[in-house]
Amino acid sequence: MMETFGLLAHGLSVVLTPENLLLCLLGAVFGTLIGVLPGLGPVATISLLMPITFSLDPTGAIIMLSGIYYGAQYGGSTTAILVNIPGESTSVVTAIDGYKMAQQGRAGDALAIAAIGSFIAGCFGTLIIAFAGPPLAQLAQQFTSPEYFSLMVFGLVAAVVLANGSLISALAMIFLGLLIGMIGMDVNTGAARMTFGMIELSDGVSFVAMALGLFGVAEVICNLEDSASRALNSSRIERIWPTRAVLKSARGAIFRGTLLGSLFGILPGGGATMASFSSYALEKRVAKDSSRFGNGAIEGVAGPESANNAAAQTSFIPLLTMGLPTSATMALMIGALTLHGIAPGPNVIMRQPDLFWGLIVSMFVGNVMLIIINLPMIGLWVRLLRIPYRLLFLFIIVISAIGVYSVNNSPFDIYLMIGFGLLGYLLRKFNAEPAPMLMGFVLGPMLEENFRRSMLTSRGDLMIFLERPISLGLLFISALLLLSIALPSIRAGREDVFQE
Amino acid sequence: MKQITLRGSADLYLGLLLLLISGVVIWYISGLEIGTVRRMGSGFFPLALALILAGFGLILAIRGVLTRGIGAGPITIRPLLLILLSFVVFALLVDRIGLIFAIFAQISVAHFASDETKIYQSVIFGAVLAVLSAGVFVGLLNMPVELLP
Numbered sequence: 001m002m003e004t005f006g007l008l009a010h011g012l013s014v015v016l017t018p019e020n021l022l023l024c025l026l027g028a029v030f031g032t033l034i035g036v037l038p039g040l041g042p043v044a045t046i047s048l049l050m051p052i053t054f055s056l057d058p059t060g061a062i063i064m065l066s067g068i069y070y071g072a073q074y075g076g077s078t079t080a081i082l083v084n085i086p087g088e089s090t091s092v093v094t095a096i097d098g099y100k101m102a103q104q105g106r107a108g109d110a111l112a113i114a115a116i117g118s119f120i121a122g123c124f125g126t127l128i129i130a131f132a133g134p135p136l137a138q139l140a141q142q143f144t145s146p147e148y149f150s151l152m153v154f155g156l157v158a159a160v161v162l163a164n165g166s167l168i169s170a171l172a173m174i175f176l177g178l179l180i181g182m183i184g185m186d187v188n189t190g191a192a193r194m195t196f197g198m199i200e201l202s203d204g205v206s207f208v209a210m211a212l213g214l215f216g217v218a219e220v221i222c223n224l225e226d227s228a229s230r231a232l233n234s235s236r237i238e239r240i241w242p243t244r245a246v247l248k249s250a251r252g253a254i255f256r257g258t259l260l261g262s263l264f265g266i267l268p269g270g271g272a273t274m275a276s277f278s279s280y281a282l283e284k285r286v287a288k289d290s291s292r293f294g295n296g297a298i299e300g301v302a303g304p305e306s307a308n309n310a311a312a313q314t315s316f317i318p319l320l321t322m323g324l325p326t327s328a329t330m331a332l333m334i335g336a337l338t339l340h341g342i343a344p345g346p347n348v349i350m351r352q353p354d355l356f357w358g359l360i361v362s363m364f365v366g367n368v369m370l371i372i373i374n375l376p377m378i379g380l381w382v383r384l385l386r387i388p389y390r391l392l393f394l395f396i397i398v399i400s401a402i403g404v405y406s407v408n409n410s411p412f413d414i415y416l417m418i419g420f421g422l423l424g425y426l427l428r429k430f431n432a433e434p435a436p437m438l439m440g441f442v443l444g445p446m447l448e449e450n451f452r453r454s455m456l457t458s459r460g461d462l463m464i465f466l467e468r469p470i471s472l473g474l475l476f477i478s479a480l481l482l483l484s485i486a487l488p489s490i491r492a493g494r495e496d497v498f499q500e
Numbered sequence: 501m502k503q504i505t506l507r508g509s510a511d512l513y514l515g516l517l518l519l520l521i522s523g524v525v526i527w528y529i530s531g532l533e534i535g536t537v538r539r540m541g542s543g544f545f546p547l548a549l550a551l552i553l554a555g556f557g558l559i560l561a562i563r564g565v566l567t568r569g570i571g572a573g574p575i576t577i578r579p580l581l582l583i584l585l586s587f588v589v590f591a592l593l594v595d596r597i598g599l600i601f602a603i604f605a606q607i608s609v610a611h612f613a614s615d616e617t618k619i620y621q622s623v624i625f626g627a628v629l630a631v632l633s634a635g636v637f638v639g640l641l642n643m644p645v646e647l648l649p
Contacts, residue, residue: 052641168563169511172518172556179525179549186542193542194529217583224579224614225501390616391625397583397610398603398629401590406643411591418587425580429506429573430514448545460538 004130011357015365020060024362027064028369031071036079036381040396041089042072043438044219046332047211048399050339051407058340059355063362065336069329070122070312070363073272074370077114077305078381081107090272090308093280097293097300110301112242113250115374117306121258122367125313128262129320130360133349137321140346145453146464150474152447155324157478158268159439160485167485169432177440178447180205187445188452200412207335209404209413210441213420214427214434215328216400220393221425250302253283257303261310266317271327272308279307313363320348320356323446328435331442501579501615506572512564513572518557525550582613598646599638603630 014020030049034040046065053061076091081098094114101110143151156178160170183194184204195201242250257279264275283303284293293300316333318324323345325331337344342352349356374381404413424434458464465471506513525546532543563569586609594602607626611617637643 055641166511166569168556168559169514172514172553172560175549175553175556176518176521179522179546179553182546182549189533189542191532191542193532193546194525196528217587221579221583224583225576388616390614390618391621393614394607394610394617394622394625395629397586398590398606398633401587401594401606402599402603402633402637402643405591405594405645406637406641409644411594414587414591418584418591421584421587422580426517427514429510429575430517431510431570431572432514451545452540455537455540460536462537 004134007353007357008130008361010353011359011361014059014354014358015063015361020063020358020362021365023056023060023064024067024366025369027067028071028366028373030064031068031073032075032370032373032381033384034068035072035075035077035091036384037387037392038079040392041215041219042069043211043328043332043435044216044396044400045072046329046336047208048216048403050208050332050336051403053336054339054407058337058342058352059358061336061340062333062355062359063366065333066316066359066363067366070309070366071370073305073309073312074115074118074374075381076308077118077301078111078374078378079385081110081114081301082382083385090276090312091305092273093276093304094301096280097295097297100294100296101298101301104296106296109242109246109298111378112375113246113254113298113302114305115371116242116247117250117254117257117302118309119367119371120254121261121306121310122313122370123364124258125262125265125310126360126363126367128314129317129363130357132266133317133321133356133360136317137346137349140322143322143346143470145450145457146468146471147474149447149450149454150465150471150478151322151324152443152450154474154478154481155268155318155326156436156439156443156447157482158326159436160482166431169430170436173427173432173434173436174440177437177442178444179440180210180437181441181444182448187449198412200408200410204445205441206404206407206413206416207332207339207441208407209416210420211328211332211335211438212400212404213417213422214424214438216396217417217421218424218428218434220396221421222428223389224393246298250298253279253299253302254306256282256286257306258310260303261307262314264307265311265314265326268318268324268326271315272311275307275311276304279303316359319344320359321346325439325442328438331438334442501576503574503576505574508572509564509567509569510572511560511567511569515557515559515561515564518553519561522550522554522557526554579613582609586610586613594645596649598648600630600634600647601649603633 030045034042034045046068049065053064073090077094080091080095081102084095084099098110101107156174159174160167183201185202186193192202260279260282261275264278280300280303283299284290287293287299315326315330318326319330319333325334334344342348401414404417405411407413427434454464465475529543529546533541534543534547535541586606589609590602590606593605604626607622611622634647638645638647
């Protein structure tokens, strides 16, 4: 306990340098910005800014990139409440009651409760990382290659939950990602694999090009298709501090949303989006009068907004302690860490204490910055909503082109991004979500490496995965999870959550 | 804008796309050493993954033919082609005529991808973007790229 506080104090000393404070603020501002603007998500933005962080030290880079992620959770609610368009997928349910409240002239209440709930949840989630991270990492340190292989399998199976299309297409997306992850030089034999004779591919497919193509470019094209005018009429905000009565009625929902979100964030495949949906469903169930939901119930804003922010923080736990990404955004964080020469896993806490504790403290600092950025300065962000998409998309494509080019200073990566843009566009049209593909891509090389190592130690005996208790347990849970998604009755329940 | 509506279900097209990808991969990696489970060659994992992917593609294609699922979304040719083309233009030009003109070229192609763009806005915004990118990427971040021809 005391030890943790000592380490947090060390983290504070890391964050309190002008450079890291500035990066934290930049992350918070960028995050709010893309959260507010519909059609620009954290995945595209983080992959866009990743090349720029090359010149920074790894701690500062991760502080900024993660600030974008949790900052987007704050900003997303603003758009959802004021104009009924979710700025982020995590704010879809916030729009239901939040927008109703705005129409009733209670926009200020909704915005304030969303920000306060996010703040409380964000701080709580960060505390959980500080206290649960080190013991989990210690546990993970006992893992050898069979356990890692099973852990990766578990993570991939859970990623299926992320996609709301059909089970088969989500599984197919994972395997497509795994396959693309194989491109490049084979580490064991040095043979070039699937490079199609292109020397540029020998180091593998550029992560930035792939993420930006699948999410950035494909999204721009889809957004340009429906030329239904994006006229955004926002309601007026009168006062920004909620009355005591509003605070009191939101208290329980914030509390429940925080706990639920913290739990969902840790689970692979959970993530912030699932957390907010589940929280809304929970609030509706525990409410005395559930008919208020959909008509401007404050709990419908407080619960999901707390849940998505708590989950955004705690999803860093599996990443930093086991190297397991639980969502596409966390897969990007793995990419960012790897680019800086840090292998995500149980050794991060021991070998990179500056990074781990600095990141945790930066999350506290970032949450304080965010509540200031989002409450008193709300007017500024509302004005930003008036930027027409016909200008915004030009900005996005130019920055994408320069960003991808700058990774290797070669036009090759731009062509790669074009290819992935086309692929991402087609997948969307064919009702398949590209998010699980990114997970497969990141986990593919690790999956192969650990499988091959296991096979070497067991002399080709597949039973090794079932003989070790942790590995067996992980595979068993994965099988259960897969079964529960495949069974039609439970699947109908899953779709209910998405439709509610 | 003109749209192409694909007949049949989304599953069918997804299945065909996956079959195409896995087919190309299997054909291309046939030269790699497969090995055994005990001593895996470099081709073992890719081949296994490609075969599984082909299996999924086949299931999806068959399901798409047999059942009437969700149809494939309509494809709008103009934004698709012009946005992708605008990136090609940037990639072709950036090493030849410098960053600033490459940005202008990209925007002048992308301008026509939307019905809502206005020529004077795109020109002014393009100029702002070119100056800003030059300042941030080359001035601030020292990106090694020529600004002008």
